[in-house]
Amino acid sequence: MARKRVKIKGPSHERWLISYADFMTLMFALFVVLYGISSVNEGKYKILASSLIGVFKAPPTSSDPIQIGDVARQLPITEKRVIIKPSDIATQETSDSLKEEVSMKKIKDQLAEGFEGLLKQGVMSLEGSEDWLQITLGSEVLFSKGSSSPTRAAENIIADVAMVLGNYNNPIQIEGHTDNVPIFNKEFRSNWELSAARAASVVRQLQDEGLDPKRLAAVGYGEFQPLYDNRGADREKNRRVVLLISRSALTREALNNVRSQQP
Structure with a gap:
C-alpha cells in the first residue's frame, strides 16, 4: 500500500x-x-x-475706574480713618470715672454690710482710695499652712465676695503674700510659688463662681511686700491675700481701641 x-x-x-x-x-x-x-x-x-x-455691557458701579500699575499708586487715599485724639480719650475716661466712682462706693458699702462680722474680728479689712478698693484676707482663714488649697470657710467667703463683685465689671487683681519663713515641701520650693499658687487658687474659684476671667489677674509677691517687719512679732500678718478692684474699668479696653485704629 x-x-x-x-x-x-x-x-x-x-x-x-x-x-x-x-x-x-x-x-x-x-x-x-x-x-x-x-x-x-x-x-x-x-x-x-x-x-x-x-x-462687558453692564454699566459701571463706580464713577472712578480702578487703575492698575503705577498710576494707582499716585491716586489719593479716600478711605477715612477714625482718629482718636488724646483729649477725647481723657474726656471719655473722665466721664467714665465719675460713673465708676459711684460703683466703687456701692461695692464698698455692699462688702462692708455683708462681711461686718469678719471686719470686726479683724480677719478681713476693707480700704478704699480714688483708684482702688482693697480687700485683705488673712491666709490663716483661707489656707492651711504651706498649702494653696482653700479651706471650707475660705470657699464660703470667696463665694460671697464673688456674689457682690459679679454685679460689676471692674478689673480685679488677686495678690498672694507670705512672710519670710522658708518653705520647701513636695508642692512648693519657695514662697514665690506658694504666694502665686494661692492667688491663682482664688482666681480659679472666682471664675467658677461666674466672674468673667477677663477681669481677673493673679500675682504672687512672696515675702517681698510685707505690711509688718518680717523680723518682728507681727510677721504672721504678712501672710495674706489681697483683692484689688480697679476704678478704671474701661482703661484697658480704651487703649486697645486706640491701638486698633493706628495704621
Whole structure:
C-alpha cells in the first residue's frame, strides 16, 4: 500500500493583515477620541457667551475706574480713618470715672454690710482710695499652712465676695503674700510659688463662681511686700491675700481701641 505524501506548506505571506487590522482599529479609536474632544456643547457655549456679554455691557458701579500699575499708586487715599485724639480719650475716661466712682462706693458699702462680722474680728479689712478698693484676707482663714488649697470657710467667703463683685465689671487683681519663713515641701520650693499658687487658687474659684476671667489677674509677691517687719512679732500678718478692684474699668479696653485704629 502506498503512503500518502504530506505536503509541507511554505511561509504565510498574509500575516500583514493582522497588523494592518490592529493599526486600523487604533486609528479608528484615535479619531473617535479626537472627534469627542473637538465637539462643542452649544448650550453651554451660548450661556457662557451671554454671561460675558452681560458683564462687558453692564454699566459701571463706580464713577472712578480702578487703575492698575503705577498710576494707582499716585491716586489719593479716600478711605477715612477714625482718629482718636488724646483729649477725647481723657474726656471719655473722665466721664467714665465719675460713673465708676459711684460703683466703687456701692461695692464698698455692699462688702462692708455683708462681711461686718469678719471686719470686726479683724480677719478681713476693707480700704478704699480714688483708684482702688482693697480687700485683705488673712491666709490663716483661707489656707492651711504651706498649702494653696482653700479651706471650707475660705470657699464660703470667696463665694460671697464673688456674689457682690459679679454685679460689676471692674478689673480685679488677686495678690498672694507670705512672710519670710522658708518653705520647701513636695508642692512648693519657695514662697514665690506658694504666694502665686494661692492667688491663682482664688482666681480659679472666682471664675467658677461666674466672674468673667477677663477681669481677673493673679500675682504672687512672696515675702517681698510685707505690711509688718518680717523680723518682728507681727510677721504672721504678712501672710495674706489681697483683692484689688480697679476704678478704671474701661482703661484697658480704651487703649486697645486706640491701638486698633493706628495704621
